[in-house]
Amino acid sequence: MAGQAGEQGSAAAKPAAPEDKSFPADPRTRIPFAIALSALAGCADSIGFLEFSQLFMSFMSGNTTRFGVAVANADWENVTxxxxxxxxxxxxxxxxxxxxxxxxxxxxxVLLTVQAALLAIGLLMPWGTFAYPLHAYPIVLALGLQNATLQDEGGRSLALTYVTGAVVRFGTGCANLLMGTVAPSFWIQAPLWAGLSTGAVLGGLLQIRYGETAFLFPAALAAVLALIAIALTLAKPGSPLVAGSAPAPDASPKAQVIDPIH
Known part of the structure; x- marks a missing residue:
């Protein structure tokens, strides 16, 4: 009896498994969409890097380094x-x-539709000046918005437009795998890196051949993904294929799910 009571006490003291806050909840859509969007980001970043004199469209770590170098050199046009x-x-x-x-x-x-529109609108924007590259801003805005599209099991935004986080999580995940404590999101890190890298290669080839009109490829990819998402949402409303039980990405654990549009 005492042994049974001890086992029951241990079971009661064991913490409950954390709630899965993935979006979409079903990995059959979340993972393919994540890899496709990473490839899209790599493609757009590569095109923009070549088109706008080594200005990154999605890699803000690189832009931050360029900002620091520009400040050090008092190159105020580049700073701006x-x-x-x-x-x-x-x-x-x-x-x-x-x-x-x-x-x-x-x-x-909605987010994929807006992203597709912004990627296409970028081609219609005036070039602006070197200090204010208006032509690039819709592309950059689209890629910033993309990071709010998907989230992992902990409710964190999936890093779809840069690979530093993916590389770090893959390295730490390998260590945690050896210790038997790896997080489920570990497995997607290498495919995300591969997707972004493949997209970057493709973007470079497209820009060399087509110039700025190469941005139509990531715009078309975003549009195709948006149409798939719209079709799934209409055909299977509320399905985990296109929905989840979590609030917006990176929200407080106490945040409530908001679903005002039915």
Whole structure:
């Protein structure tokens, strides 16, 4: 009896498994969409890097280094150019998170549709000046917004437009795998890196051949993904294929799920 009571006490003291906050909840859509969007980001970043004199469209770590070098050299045109790009990217993440909370179960479809539109609109924008590359801003805004589209089991935004986080999580995940404590999101890190790298190669080839019109490829890819998301949402409303039980990405653990649009 005492042994049984001890076992029951141990079971009662064992913490419950954390809630899965993935979005979409079903990995059959989340993982393919994540890899496709990483490839899209790598493609757009590579095109933009070549088209806009080594200005990154999605890799803000690289832009931050360029910002520091520009400040050190008192190159104020470059300071303004890089700082404005970082600000637009940040605003994209801000806007995407608000949209994700506002549109509820239509989140995947809406964010992908907006992203496709912004990638295409970039080709219609005036070039602006070197310090203010207006032509690049819609592309940067789209890629910032993309980071609010998907989230892992912990409710964190999946890093779809940069690979530093993926490489770090893969390295730490390998160590945790040896210790038997690996997180489920570990397995997607290598495919995300591969997707972004493959997209970057493709983007470079497209830009060399087609110039700025190469941006139509990532725009078309985003549009195809948006159509798939719209079709799934209409055919299977509320399905884990296109929905989840978590609030907007990176929200407080106490945040409530918002689904005002039915």
């Amino acid at each position: 150019r890089v700082a404005s790009t970082i600000a637009v990217f940040c605003f994209g993440a801000f806007l995407g998170t608000l949209l994700a909370a506002w549109v509820g179960r239509w989140r995947l479809a």
